[in-house]
Amino acid sequence: MPSEQYVRPTSSPRVIVAAVIITAGRVLACQRSAPPEAAGKWEFPGGKVEPGETEHQALARECAEELGVRVKVGDRVGPDVPLAHGRAVLRVYAVTLLDGDVPAALEHTSMRWLTVDQLGSVTWLPADKPIVAELPALLS
Numbered sequence: 486m487p488s489e490q491y492v493r494p495t496s497s498p499r500v501i502v503a504a505v506i507i508t509a510g511r512v513l514a515c516q517r518s519a520p521p522e523a524a525g526k527w528e529f530p531g532g533k534v535e536p537g538e539t540e541h542q543a544l545a546r547e548c549a550e551e552l553g554v555r556v557k558v559g560d561r562v563g564p565d566v567p568l569a570h571g572r573a574v575l576r577v578y579a580v581t582l583l584d585g586d587v588p589a590a591l592e593h594t595s596m597r598w599l600t601v602d603q604l605g606s607v608t609w610l611p612a613d614k615p616i617v618a619e620l621p622a623l624l625s
């Protein structure tokens with residue numbers, strides 16, 4: 486019989502940062518390519534904050550990797566949304582594109598610029614719903 490007992494992790498939840506990018510009254514939505522259970526669903530570009538990174542640095546890195554753009558990170562959008570049974574949290578920021586940089590779907594299946602009327606036209610990842618609920622105020 487193994488003698489080890491399960492020790493509940495006490496560390497803080499992993500932070501996933503994501504970007505709301507609004508240009509000319511439209512928000513950028515990106516379609517995931519993986520993993521299979523999330524592929525085809527829509528999200529905001531972003532990813533995990535790596536050890537030693539600030540959230541702003543992580544978001545700038547993810548925007549460069551996923552979209553090929555340079556950004557300025559602004560205010561928070563919406564609440565912290567728990568993910569993975571509380572082991573992670575989704576934290577979203579408004580982000581501005583620098584110097585006319587134009588996003589490209591470098592890691593996503595596709596991307597779309599959605600008007601306020603089109604927010605419901607894609608299937609968002611479930612955790613994004615409270616973030617999407619904040620967008621009409623920002624898009625109008």
Ligand SMILES: Nc1nc2c([nH]c(=O)n2[C@H]2C[C@H](O)[C@@H](COP(=O)(O)OP(=O)(O)OP(=O)(O)O)O2)c(=O)[nH]1
Nearest residue numbers: 501502503528529530531532533568575610612613
């Ligand atoms: N980027 C992003 N991830 C989201 C959103 N909503 C949501 O539930 N997630 C989840 C999906 C994933 O389980 C997790 C982010 O993982 P990821 O695979 O994008 O992170 P990453 O870019 O650091 O990927 P990797 O290096 O681990 O491959 O957060 C969202 O709007 N944007």
